[in-house]
Amino acid sequence: EADIYQTPRYLVIGTGKKITLECSQTMGHDKMYWYQQDPGMELHLIHYSYGVNSTEKGDLSSESTVSRIRTEHFPLTLESARPSHTSQYLCASSESGRGSGYGYTFGSGTRLTVV
Amino acid sequence: GQQLNQSPQSMFIQEGEDVSMNCTSSSIFNTWLWYKQEPGEGPVLLIALYKAGELTSNGRLTAQFGITRKDSFLNISASIPSDVGIYFCAGSGGGSNYKLTFGKGTLLTVNP
Numbered sequence: 001e002a003d004i005y006q007t008p009r010y011l012v013i014g015t016g017k018k019i020t021l022e023c024s025q026t027m028g029h030d031k032m033y034w035y036q037q038d039p040g041m042e043l044h045l046i047h048y049s050y051g052v053n054s055t056e057k058g059d060l061s062s063e064s065t066v067s068r069i070r071t072e073h074f075p076l077t078l079e080s081a082r083p084s085h086t087s088q089y090l091c092a093s094s095e096s097g098r099g100s101g102y103g104y105t106f107g108s109g110t111r112l113t114v115v
Numbered sequence: 116g117q118q119l120n121q122s123p124q125s126m127f128i129q130e131g132e133d134v135s136m137n138c139t140s141s142s143i144f145n146t147w148l149w150y151k152q153e154p155g156e157g158p159v160l161l162i163a164l165y166k167a168g169e170l171t172s173n174g175r176l177t178a179q180f181g182i183t184r185k186d187s188f189l190n191i192s193a194s195i196p197s198d199v200g201i202y203f204c205a206g207s208g209g210g211s212n213y214k215l216t217f218g219k220g221t222l223l224t225v226n227p
Contacts, residue, residue: 006157033214040219041201041219041220041222042217042219042220043158043203043217043220045214048214090157090158092157103148103150103160103163103205103215104158104160104205104215105160106150106157106158106159107157108155108156108157109155109156109157111155
C-alpha cells in the first residue's frame with residue numbers, strides 16, 4: 001500500500017493555466033524529491049527538499065516551483081503551463097540517518113498534458 | 116556530477132528466458148539499488164546492496180554489488196510476462212550526499 005500519494009493521477013489543461021501537483025507522504029521522511037520523466041524513460045531530478053523550509057533546484061532546469069511548509073507535503077506549481085511541460089511527474093521521499101541507503105519511495109506519478 | 120551507464124537500453128525476450136542488465140559508474144558508490152517501474156506507476160525498490168561483492172536475491176531476481184564499487188548487475192531468471200517494465204539502477208556515494216543517481220533505465224518486454 002502506497003505511503004506517498006500524488007494527485008491528480010492525470011491532468012489535461014490548457015496553455016497558460018496555473019497548476020499545482022500535490023504530493024504527500026505519511027512516513028515522516030525528511031527528504032522529498034520531484035522527478036520529470038519523459039517518454040524516453042530517463043528520470044530527471046527537478047527539485048528536492050531536505051526538510052521544512054528547505055528547497056533546492058535539481059539537475060534539470062525547470063520553470064516549476066516547490067514549497068515545503070510541512071514535512072509531509074511537497075507541492076509543485078507551474079504558474080503558466082505550456083505544451084513543453086507535458087510529461088510524467090514523479091514525487092519521492094527518503095529517510096535520514098543512513099543517507100540514501102534506504103532508497104527512495106516513489107508516488108504513482110501525475111501524467112500532465114498541456115494542450 | 117556522477118553518471119551511470121545502464122545497459123542494455125531495451126530487451127525483447129521470450130517467456131522463460133533469463134535476463135541480465137548492468138550499470139557502471141565513473142565513480143565509486145557506497146550503495147547500489149535496483150528499481151522496477153510498471154506502466155502508469157512509480158518505480159518500486161527491488162533490491163538494495165550496501166557492500167562491495169554483496170550478492171542479494173529477491174525471488175527470481177539476483178543483484179550484485181561489484182568489487183570495484185563502480186558497477187552492479189541484475190539478473191532475472193525464468194522470466195514471466197509480469198516482469199515487463201522499466202528497470203532502473205541507482206547509486207549513492209553515501210555520507211552527506213543523500214541524492215541517488217539513476218541510470219537511464221532498461222525497458223524489458225517479455226513475449227508469452
